[in-house]
Amino acid sequence: MNANPVVFERREEEGRQKKSLEEEEEDVIDAQDAAEIFDLIRDIKDPEHEDLTLEQLNVLQEGNVTMDEEKGYVHVYFTPTVPHCSASTLIGLCIRLKLMQSLPPRYKIDVKITPGTHLQEQQVNKQLADKERVAAALENKSLLDVVHKCLMEGNRIS
Incomplete structure (x- = not known):
């Protein structure tokens, strides 16, 4: 556990390209991009610091999110706050x-x-890539409750 994490300010969207009027239309289905993927996950709460997001702890950075719309591929790297972080698998699951x-x-x-960035990087990555382990983890009610708590925005699940 990192008792005193460094907290970063939330990055504003001003540096990003402005959305076209068509992209802002809710009825129009448009292609996803890495910035939109980052926006989906930036506000996930840290399991050890419930008042801080993964973005604020610099666990998630926009530059570590890539996607290929044509191939249907999304890749996210996350950086634990300490090399021995015990919540890394839980963060990845969230x-x-x-x-x-x-x-x-x-x-x-x-x-x-x-x-x-983590002492057990290979083991954690292997767990997160194993679809059966992920499915089994999501069937564990107490674990799923913790995950949902991390995904909550205000009073609703995001």
């Missing part, structure tokens, strides 16, 4: 579930720890 709930099923979702 990111994966949020993306699974938010994106069409045609997308292949790949969530990994940023290389060289």
